[in-house]
Amino acid sequence: AQTVTQSQPEMSVQEAETVTLSCTYDTSESDYYLFWYKQPPSRQMILVIRQEAYKQQNATENRFSVNFQKAAKSFSLKISDSQLGDAAMYFCAYRSPQTGANNLFFGTGTRLTVIP
Amino acid sequence: DAGVIQSPRHEVTEMGQEVTLRCKPISGHNSLFWYRQTMMRGLELLIYFNNNVPIDDSGMPEDRFSAKMPNASFSTLKIQPSEPRDSAVYFCASKYSGTDTQYFGPGTRLTVL
Numbered sequence: 001a002q003t004v005t006q007s008q009p010e011m012s013v014q015e016a017e018t019v020t021l022s023c024t025y026d027t028s029e030s031d032y033y034l035f036w037y038k039q040p041p042s043r044q045m046i047l048v049i050r051q052e053a054y055k056q057q058n059a060t061e062n063r064f065s066v067n068f069q070k071a072a073k074s075f076s077l078k079i080s081d082s083q084l085g086d087a088a089m090y091f092c093a094y095r096s097p098q099t100g101a102n103n104l105f106f107g108t109g110t111r112l113t114v115i116p
Numbered sequence: 117d118a119g120v121i122q123s124p125r126h127e128v129t130e131m132g133q134e135v136t137l138r139c140k141p142i143s144g145h146n147s148l149f150w151y152r153q154t155m156m157r158g159l160e161l162l163i164y165f166n167n168n169v170p171i172d173d174s175g176m177p178e179d180r181f182s183a184k185m186p187n188a189s190f191s192t193l194k195i196q197p198s199e200p201r202d203s204a205v206y207f208c209a210s211k212y213s214g215t216d217t218q219y220f221g222p223g224t225r226l227t228v229l
Contacts (some may be wrong), residue, residue, distance in 0.1 A: 033216045043205055045220035052216075091159065095216055103149065103172065104218060106159040 002027045002094050006107035012083045014115050020067075021077045023092030031092045031097045034068070034075045035104065039089040048090070051075065079112075087114045118142075120221035126150050128227045134196040137224045140189055141210030149218060150183055150193050151207040159207075165191065166213055198228045 003026045013019035025034070036048040051059045051068050058066050063083075067076045079086055092107040121140040129135055141148050149164040163173040165185045173183070180199070185191040197200055205225050209218040 008220075035217070042222065043225070044222045045207060045209070047217055047219070050217055103161040103164060104159075108158050 002029075002032075002096065002105045004092050004094050004105050004107040006090075006092055006110050008110045009108070010111045010113070012039055012113040012115055013079070013086075015082055015084060017082055018078060018080045019112065021079075021090050021092075021112065023075045023077070023107055024108050025075065025092075025094050025105075027073065027094065027096075029096060033095040033097065034052070034066075035093040036064070036066070036077045037091045037093060037106075038076075038086075039091065039109070040085075040087070045091070049077065082114050084114050084116065087112055120208055120210050120219055122206075122221035122224050124224060125222060126225050126227075128229065130197055130229050131199055132197045133228075134194065135198045135202075135225070135226060135228075137158070137193040137206050137208075137223070139208030139210075139221060141192045141208070142144050142219055143189070145210035145212050145219075146188065147211045147213045147218075148213075149207075149209040150191070151209065151220075153207060153223070154203075162193070162206075168174045169206060195226075198226075202226060203228050206218045 007025045032053045034051045038046045038048045049061045049064050063080045065078045091109045091111045093104040123138045150162040153159045162175045163183045168185045168200045183193045207223045208221045211218045
């Protein structure tokens, strides 16, 4: 079974600074999908960014970007110009490409605090 | 688009009572997922449906849990009888089966006393 590990239970960043959240995963598959979800105090899970393993280019969504290192099975999230609204739990998730395998495997999350 | 809709947002009940959680997926999505989130176990997939048919229910903890999807726009997760250890946030998510991104609802916070 795939496992996703987030080794940083908590992180903090000064407003306007940059922070990187770590994620590693274990899989024997060569193609798969990776995601970062944000869970603010409202509890809703919001998709931040996704990456397809067969694409070498790192995904970017405005202030959010990833550093995808396939050989190292690492998928870190970089948040630039941090804003107060970025404070939340961040979850890394993995999805297998197998037909019918639609479920996501989540890490345990990293709580990000943004300091004004 | 209204997004995934879940009701109720909060539920407080007593041990032994029946609890029904409801979900309306995004229109056009044909895959639906039920997740449970607890401090101890994190986010766990309970069951998912494809075209209203349950595909994988291996995450359902025990026979007290059941899920149905009578049509493409509605699903329920029922717990009968409920126990204090069922207290958690339950999420519903949906997606179109040809894509890989799931969209989550706001969750239902269940407290069983």
